[in-house]
Amino acid sequence: MKMFLFYFFVFFLVSNVFCQTKEEVKIKTTAQCNMCKERIEKKIKKEKGVYSVNVNLDTKYVTIFYNPQKTSPDKLRLAISKLGYQADDIKPDPIAYEKLPTCCKLPKDRKE
DSSP, X not given: XXXXXXXXHHHHHHHHHHHOOXXXXXXXXXXXXXXXXXXXXXXXXXXXXXXXXXXXXXXXEEEEEEOTTTOOHHHHHHHHHHTTOOBTTBXXXXXXXXXXXXXXXXXXXXXX
């Protein structure tokens, strides 16, 4: 009986590891500062199917590892846009953009 449970556990563990596929997408964004980085990473991590998110402020790219059975690059781009940031060719949601702190807006839109 113990061997049966052991093999069942191993089978269950292996099947879960191999059945979950991960894909990566890099999305160009307009993130400006650490507040942008934290906001994007926090919110996008909550999206269904997302494993990890990393915003690189030097390159302005968001790298996302996700499950393609639960989400898509287009849905992830739209989610970033709804936060007020451009996501590749998708413009930021204007209402969300206006709510961003001044430091998170593009230099031409800042009122300093």
